[in-house]
Amino acid sequence: MPMKPKVPGLFKGLGVTLNTMMTTVTKGANTVQYPHEKEAPPIRARGVIALHEGNCTSCMLCARSCPDWCIYIEGHKELAPPRRAGGAPRKVNKLDRFDIDYALCMYCGICVEVCPFDALFWSPEYEYSEPRIADLLHDKSKLGEWMETVPEAPELEAGADKKGKK
Amino acid sequence: MSADTMLGDRQKLAYIAAQAADARLNVELETEGMTLNIGPQHPATHGTLRIVCRLDGEQVVWAEPSAGYMHRGYEKLTEVRTFPQVTTLVNRIDWLGSFANEVPFILASEKLMGIEAPPRAQHIRTILFELSRIANVGLFLGDLAVQMGAVTPVFMAFRDREYVLNLIEGATGGRFHPNFDRIGGLKDDLPKGWIDETRQVMRKLRGFCDEMETLVFGNEIFQMRTRGIGVIPKEIALQYGLSGANLRASGVDYDLRRDQRLPMAWDKVDWKVWTHPDADSWARCWVRLMETRESTLIVERLLDTMPAGPVMAKVPRIIKVPEGEAFVATENPLGEMGYYVISKNDLGPFRVKIRSASFNNISVVPWVLRGVLVPDIITILASLYFILGDIDR
Amino acid sequence: MSLLGIVIPYWGQSLLRVLGGTVAVLLPAGTIVYLFLFKMMSFMQSRLGPMEAGPYGSMQLFAEVGKWLQKEDIIPERADRTIFKVAPLIVLVSTFLLVAVVPFGPDAYFTNFDAGVFYMLAVSSVSVLGILVAGWASANKYSLLGGLRAAGQLIAYELPMVLAVIGVVIQAGTMNLQLIVNEQNAGSMFGWDGLGNPYILTQFVGFGVFMIAVQAELTQTPFDMPIAESELVSGYMTEYSGFRFLIFFIAEFATAGVFALIASVLFLGGWGVPFSWFSWHSIADVDDWMNVVGPLIMFTKMMALVFVIMWVRFTYPRFREDQLQRFAWKALIPISLLNIMVTAILKVAF
Numbered sequence: 010m011p012m013k014p015k016v017p018g019l020f021k022g023l024g025v026t027l028n029t030m031m032t033t034v035t036k037g038a039n040t041v042q043y044p045h046e047k048e049a050p051p052i053r054a055r056g057v058i059a060l061h062e063g064n065c066t067s068c069m070l071c072a073r074s075c076p077d078w079c080i081y082i083e084g085h086k087e088l089a090p091p092r093r094a095g096g097a098p099r100k101v102n103k104l105d106r107f108d109i110d111y112a113l114c115m116y117c118g119i120c121v122e123v124c125p126f127d128a129l130f131w132s133p134e135y136e137y138s139e140p141r142i143a144d145l146l147h148d149k150s151k152l153g154e155w156m157e158t159v160p161e162a163p164e165l166e167a168g169a170d171k172k173g174k175k
Numbered sequence: 176m177s178a179d180t181m182l183g184d185r186q187k188l189a190y191i192a193a194q195a196a197d198a199r200l201n202v203e204l205e206t207e208g209m210t211l212n213i214g215p216q217h218p219a220t221h222g223t224l225r226i227v228c229r230l231d232g233e234q235v236v237w238a239e240p241s242a243g244y245m246h247r248g249y250e251k252l253t254e255v256r257t258f259p260q261v262t263t264l265v266n267r268i269d270w271l272g273s274f275a276n277e278v279p280f281i282l283a284s285e286k287l288m289g290i291e292a293p294p295r296a297q298h299i300r301t302i303l304f305e306l307s308r309i310a311n312v313g314l315f316l317g318d319l320a321v322q323m324g325a326v327t328p329v330f331m332a333f334r335d336r337e338y339v340l341n342l343i344e345g346a347t348g349g350r351f352h353p354n355f356d357r358i359g360g361l362k363d364d365l366p367k368g369w370i371d372e373t374r375q376v377m378r379k380l381r382g383f384c385d386e387m388e389t390l391v392f393g394n395e396i397f398q399m400r401t402r403g404i405g406v407i408p409k410e411i412a413l414q415y416g417l418s419g420a421n422l423r424a425s426g427v428d429y430d431l432r433r434d435q436r437l438p439m440a441w442d443k444v445d446w447k448v449w450t451h452p453d454a455d456s457w458a459r460c461w462v463r464l465m466e467t468r469e470s471t472l473i474v475e476r477l478l479d480t481m482p483a484g485p486v487m488a489k490v491p492r493i494i495k496v497p498e499g500e501a502f503v504a505t506e507n508p509l510g511e512m513g514y515y516v517i518s519k520n521d522l523g524p525f526r527v528k529i530r531s532a533s534f535n536n537i538s539v540v541p542w543v544l545r546g547v548l549v550p551d552i553i554t555i556l557a558s559l560y561f562i563l564g565d566i567d568r
Numbered sequence: 569m570s571l572l573g574i575v576i577p578y579w580g581q582s583l584l585r586v587l588g589g590t591v592a593v594l595l596p597a598g599t600i601v602y603l604f605l606f607k608m609m610s611f612m613q614s615r616l617g618p619m620e621a622g623p624y625g626s627m628q629l630f631a632e633v634g635k636w637l638q639k640e641d642i643i644p645e646r647a648d649r650t651i652f653k654v655a656p657l658i659v660l661v662s663t664f665l666l667v668a669v670v671p672f673g674p675d676a677y678f679t680n681f682d683a684g685v686f687y688m689l690a691v692s693s694v695s696v697l698g699i700l701v702a703g704w705a706s707a708n709k710y711s712l713l714g715g716l717r718a719a720g721q722l723i724a725y726e727l728p729m730v731l732a733v734i735g736v737v738i739q740a741g742t743m744n745l746q747l748i749v750n751e752q753n754a755g756s757m758f759g760w761d762g763l764g765n766p767y768i769l770t771q772f773v774g775f776g777v778f779m780i781a782v783q784a785e786l787t788q789t790p791f792d793m794p795i796a797e798s799e800l801v802s803g804y805m806t807e808y809s810g811f812r813f814l815i816f817f818i819a820e821f822a823t824a825g826v827f828a829l830i831a832s833v834l835f836l837g838g839w840g841v842p843f844s845w846f847s848w849h850s851i852a853d854v855d856d857w858m859n860v861v862g863p864l865i866m867f868t869k870m871m872a873l874v875f876v877i878m879w880v881r882f883t884y885p886r887f888r889e890d891q892l893q894r895f896a897w898k899a900l901i902p903i904s905l906l907n908i909m910v911t912a913i914l915k916v917a918f
Contacts, residue, residue: 323886325789326882400886550889
């Protein structure tokens, strides 16, 4: 039975690199030419945390559960007018300070998960690097701005039990 | 490609005897050896590992690894963290196959609590575990080539690893540190379209494995550099506590995924454990290539048999793990990784001991490096495959 | 000599020769670095390479040169200062010396040396000295290892190079490079002179051995043990930074270009096309416009050969140095000796 002469592996290897080179020349490279083109991260990507101030009650659960202790919260209670005439004034929480230090943040998402009032959301934004490290402390207003970039939760795969959380 | 043996038993014994003979210094002709530090800053060690070698010309007389340059104090950190926080931290031990680090810890905690994750969660856990293995070992294949001197395969490894990382990001939100496992199940379910995308990516990765096989393993120069180098016989491998592909390449048929009953989905699908009778560097690299391909098949079969249902068992909101001790080890990409969790009915563990694979894998370095030439040091270290985060924790 | 009717005094000719030599060394080096190192390597790795500096990254080399020039001149404290500074220059000087015998056209040559091949082989060994000296002069164990490996490797691969070229010399009957070009382009194969007589067809064994030996002389993968980036972090070049490293860098690629030029002269017919295409019979017949087209033809042939050298460099892992030595002494030298024997027998017989 005649045996086909085996092409030495050395030449096959050369063929692979030549192939890759011709693919890059004809079809373009696999790399994305950042900053001219940008890849869109998936919906669930953990880019930055956004704060919905109206929902926050300063329960401090997020600050306590952060592994890095990078959330700083200060608040005070205020009296707001009653909902119906003749009722008692309501105690409402007012946030004084809600800072997240992104120089320390590990992007683990425990704060977003434990918040019982849905005040924190993930957003896939990632371009917020600063020349000064102190500017990485995002305060209440900046965290509120990130809310505009928070996407809708994605639909879940077939067979999932409940609707997607954020 | 079949497991072809190149070394007979007598050859292997002769090799070991020669190494031992070379290690004895010739007293009459005592030439001054040179002490060379490989690392801690070095392109060949995956991080800050220092190996102190005493060389006689280009031959190693003795070698000793000196680890600890990257010690981050994990076991101490876990004493003052809660269970969800420990899950986050533990991602960072073996940073290339990150989901795989969470799993044994979560399984140990679930064992203490006496609960099991629902079947869908077990399936998805296993799929993500195998994806981490593909990401980790896929990079190994490219990195292996770079240690040998070929600069191109590592770019292909990174290119194809991107697909897997994008998959993990789509499901969990984090490419490198998914932080997705929770006691009782998973954080969330899979987004729509993930299963189809995963199937496509698995096909692409099999193409990548074929490319690596042609470009790296088929290359005669690569074969000359790795065949017969760094033979670690079965008994020595077992004595030193090697695990993972290193053990299987020495001919020991031991895989924790198959040999252990864990609440994961490996026993729900058919798959093969790859071993190799030679115990040299070639065997270790070859076994890992075959394992990567096998992982892509496992993922596809698991996707086919995915059950429907919830991804989280009924657990209280604030988890307190009851008192007790549990040890769970799994077959991580680097080897056998185990967590010994001692809990005292608190929010966090009392003590966690992390048995990491790479720490034991490099314990064989003094034995195997005696009498080898300097370039072979690199080959052997590359084929043993360790990650510094795993050694030093 | 007269160029375009103007008589140029001797000092003018020497000046032109020096300028021409500089261009002949640096232009190929620059083109090779951009085309092959930046672009071809990137394309083989599915990426685009430098794109920001200049259109499609063409100014990247100038940016890099500027970067290296403005770096601090660091010399290790325990290094031998004079030798440390001289070592890169030795390597670069050998390249310039090599290009002096390469003919670029019927009248466009620097010297018409009768023992051109002999001179070329002798001078190409000067770079070994530079590398060895660089390895010893940096007070660094890694550099020392690299320098010692380099010495062993480069000397081992000198022999196959010499023996491969002897086959060409036997077939041409002369050591003068200009006459070798003449023999190839004016010659004929079995009576048919449509293609001239390029020695690559008859001396294919010699060509293969020569290209492998050139790969080893340039310390390119698979023979780059002296540099061995993943072990010795640049080997003998480790302690060099800034301007001195630039000299090593340019020398590496310039030498690649010059060796490719020599290979194209010896095996591919040099600056000429087969003379029968224009019904010339010898160099005296060749028209003057060939003096302008000749360098372009040489450039093209050089690019083709460097493409092959670089292609192999980016694909293969490296040999261990004992495997390398074994390959040179036990495989390449016997093959090239056999080649010489067969060439001599066939030359005398026919």
